[in-house]
Amino acid sequence: MIRRAEKSDLKTLYDIEVECFHEDAFPLHFMEQFIEDSKFITLVAILENKIVGFITASIEIYKGERVGHVYSINVKPEYRRRGVGSHLLKSMEENLRRSGARACYLEARKDNVAAVNLYLKHKYVTVSILRNYYGAGRDGIRFMKVL
Ligand SMILES: CC(C)(COP(=O)(O)OP(=O)(O)OC[C@H]1O[C@@H](n2cnc3c(N)ncnc32)[C@H](O)[C@@H]1OP(=O)(O)O)[C@@H](O)C(=O)NCCC(=O)NCCS
Numbered sequence: 001m002i003r004r005a006e007k008s009d010l011k012t013l014y015d016i017e018v019e020c021f022h023e024d025a026f027p028l029h030f031m032e033q034f035i036e037d038s039k040f041i042t043l044v045a046i047l048e049n050k051i052v053g054f055i056t057a058s059i060e061i062y063k064g065e066r067v068g069h070v071y072s073i074n075v076k077p078e079y080r081r082r083g084v085g086s087h088l089l090k091s092m093e094e095n096l097r098r099s100g101a102r103a104c105y106l107e108a109r110k111d112n113v114a115a116v117n118l119y120l121k122h123k124y125v126t127v128s129i130l131r132n133y134y135g136a137g138r139d140g141i142r143f144m145k146v147l
Helices: 007-024 028-036 084-098 113-121
Strands: 002-004 040-047 050-062 065-075 103-109 125-130 140-146
Touching (some): 002 084, 007 050, 007 065, 040 084, 050 084, 065 084, 084 103, 084 113, 103 113
Antiparallel strands (some): 050 065, 125 140
């Protein structure tokens, strides 16, 4: 099941973020905004009565168009490769479409095989290579999909 994140989910989402990204995790106050600021949409995936992953995106104006921008997608390690990430991404695309977004943008580290494959599987195309986007020697790829 996928639902909108609630204030009371904050600690759980932060724990998942830290579990997935360690020192690169978004700080807690950012994640608070992901849930409370109306600029963001955060969805959580529930399996076996617990939150096993989440996705956050914002609605932005890019080149005069309303677009979605995914900030974070995380699935707890023990629940990966079961379609949860795909389900979260598809649900977010649907939410963004309903909010009037024409396209969805997101970034991944070039060497993040799981994320890159997930986005390619969902028909995202490469827009640009982002040199040192994640720190020195850590390039990113910006992807885009027309919604
Ligand atoms: C990326 C992530 C969200 C994928 O979640 P998931 O629930 O495992 O994804 P799914 O089960 O829906 O997988 C969909 C597709 O993604 C690709 N994929 C996912 N994990 C993969 C892996 N470890 N290796 C290679 N491809 C992978 C595959 O194409 C997969 O399709 P398949 O299972 O039919 O082969 C998850 O690995 C994760 O949370 N990683 C840590 C956080 C992260 O890096 N987030 C992305 C930041 S840009």
